[in-house]
Structure formats: structure tokens, C-alpha cells
Amino acid sequence: MKQLTLYPGAKINIGLYVFEKREDGFHEIESIFYPVGPDNSNLEPDKLTVSVCENQNEETLFYTENYSEKVRMIECGLDYPGTPQDNICVKAYELLDADYQLPPAVIVLEKHLPVGAGLGGGSSDGVCTLKALNELCNLNLTQEQLTSYAEKLGSDCPFFVQNEPRLVTGRGEILTPLEEPACTALKNISEKYRVGITFSPDCFVSTKKAYSIVPKRKKNGLGDEEDERPYIPITEAITIPVEKWQGRIVNDFEAPVFKEFPQLEKVKASLKETGAVYVSMTGSGSAIFGLFPNKEV
Numbered sequence: 001m002k003q004l005t006l007y008p009g010a011k012i013n014i015g016l017y018v019f020e021k022r023e024d025g026f027h028e029i030e031s032i033f034y035p036v037g038p039d040n041s042n043l044e045p046d047k048l049t050v051s052v053c054e055n056q057n058e059e060t061l062f063y064t065e066n067y068s069e070k071v072r073m074i075e076c077g078l079d080y081p082g083t084p085q086d087n088i089c090v091k092a093y094e095l096l097d098a099d100y101q102l103p104p105a106v107i108v109l110e111k112h113l114p115v116g117a118g119l120g121g122g123s124s125d126g127v128c129t130l131k132a133l134n135e136l137c138n139l140n141l142t143q144e145q146l147t148s149y150a151e152k153l154g155s156d157c158p159f160f161v162q163n164e165p166r167l168v169t170g171r172g173e174i175l176t177p178l179e180e181p182a183c184t185a186l187k188n189i190s191e192k193y194r195v196g197i198t199f200s201p202d203c204f205v206s207t208k209k210a211y212s213i214v215p216k217r218k219k220n221g222l223g224d225e226e227d228e229r230p231y232i233p234i235t236e237a238i239t240i241p242v243e244k245w246q247g248r249i250v251n252d253f254e255a256p257v258f259k260e261f262p263q264l265e266k267v268k269a270s271l272k273e274t275g276a277v278y279v280s281m282t283g284s285g286s287a288i289f290g291l292f293p294n295k296e297v
């Protein structure tokens with residue numbers, strides 16, 4: 001069998017504003033997705049190994065042992081909700097199989113990134129599966145085609161196709177490359193700071209519930225006189241010194257989630273105490289990240 005191993009990373013949200021529901025039932029958001037992995041953080045990435053049959057003999061052997069599914073999913077490491085066949089990696093395989101009649105495959109996922117932490121680890125797993133199958137099966141899909149499939153997997157998934165900092169708007173599906181001076185500001189952050197991430201394994205924050213309890217901003221991009229939270233476009237806010245981000249660049253989910261899980265507020269305080277110049281929850285939780293001057297993580 002042909003085999004390829006990839007190491008799916010994660011993302012953090014630098015700021016996350018949640019506005020009122022749109023006509024399609026989704027909330028408008030504004031955030032910056034920033035990729036994190038072992039090169040710029042303390043995170044250990046997932047390990048994803050995809051194997052595909054190369055000939056008819058291998059396909060015949062694949063279906064032995066009373067196994068009839070075309071894709072076999074094996075999970076290890078951290079617990080993953082649902083059955084293996086419910087995994088997003090299987091969905092990624094099925095999306096491509098519907099159009100290209102893929103050979104049978106075995107997917108082994110060694111999970112290190114926590115589920116329900118706001119890090120996008122599952123989305124990253126799914127997109128890496130698309131990339132692995134694209135290479136192993138010689139599909140020659142373009143970035144645009146991979147992005148189209150990623151959109152069908154989930155709102156966060158398109159980000160991981162190129163895995164570069166992006167302004168995220170809409171319901172999370174609109175990814176816009178950063179322009180100056182925001183682009184230079186983020187480059188400065190990547191050079192001077194390392195991301196320290198911690199999470200509580202006993203805190204699983206449901207995204208659906210998080211959206212139900214978060215106070216919604218009333219006017220996307222315009223602020224609101226009755227809203228005490230000041231609105232500064234995130235691409236503008238990140239250009240101020242990182243030491244002044246706290247209180248200016250906020251995650252709207254943070255306050256209501258901390259009420260549900262007060263231990264997360266203690267985690268945030270501990271990161272500040274250990275030298276982080278900026279600390280925030282990412283996504284709808286439960287991971288908390290801090291930006292530390294290099295060599296302090």
C-alpha cells in the first residue's frame with residue numbers, strides 16, 4: 001500500500017467578535033486565524049497516516065476479516081467523540097471518493113490536539129486527509145479545488161488548506177489575506193513571540209452552547225451605543241504594541257464561558273503570572289493561549 005504521514009497543526013483566534021444572526025441562521029464573526037504548531041508553540045500536533053491500496057490483490061485483502069467499509073479508520077491517543085467511522089477524516093475520504101472513486105484506504109489518527117478546545121484540530125485533520133489523498137491518488141487538485149472540498153467539511157476547514165494567517169469574516173468561511181500594516185504586525189509577532197497554550201482536559205465547551213450564551217454585538221463593524229465593549233477592527237487593533245492588546249483585542253466567548261467553567265479563568269491568570277504579555281481564550285474554548293517573548297515558553 002502507498003502511505004503518507006502528515007502532522008496536522010492547529011490555529012488560535014486573535015480576537016473573536018460575534019454579531020447577531022444572519023438570515024441563514026449563522027452568526028457573523030470577525031477574527032484572525034493564526035496557525036500554531038511545534039515550530040512556534042508548545043503544541044504537539046496530531047499524527048495522521050493515510051494508506052491506499054495500489055492494486056487489485058491489495059484491495060481483495062483489504063475486505064477480509066468481515067470488513068466491508070471502503071475506508072478503515074483507526075484512532076488512538078486522546079479520546080475522540082463518536083465512532084471511528086464518524087471521524088471527519090472519513091468524511092473527507094467520502095467527499096473525494098464520490099467524485100474520483102478512490103481505492104480502499106486505511107487512516108490512522110494519533111490524536112494529540114484536544115477536542116472541543118477551540119484549536120480547530122479536527123478541521124486540520126480533515127484537511128490533511130484531503131491533502132494526503134490528493135497526493136497518494138494523483139488527483140492533482142488545485143488549491144481552489146481543495147478549498148472547495150474543505151468548505152464542505154466545516155467552517156474552519158478552508159483555513160487549513162493554505163495554513164497562513166487570515167482575516168476571517170462571514171460565518172467563518174470568508175478568508176482574506178492580511179494587508180499592510182496588519183501583515184507586518186503579525187510577522188513581527190511571529191518573530192518576537194512564542195505561543196504557549198494550555199487547556200483543561202475536563203472542560204469540553206460545546207460550540208452550539210457557546211453561541212447560545214455569548215452576548216451578540218449588534219452592528220458588524222459599526223459598534224453600538226448600548227454595547228459597552230469597544231469595537232476596533234481586528235486588523236487595526238493588532239497594529240498597536242502587543243503589550244497593549246489586553247482589553248482591546250477580545251474574544252466575545254470568553255466571559256460567558258468563564259462563568260460556566262471558572263477554572264479556565266484561573267488558567268488565564270496563571271499564564272499572565274508566568275510572563276505572557278497577552279492572554280486569551282481561543283475559539284469558543286476551552287484552550288487558553290499566551291504570547292510569550294521568545295525563549296520564555
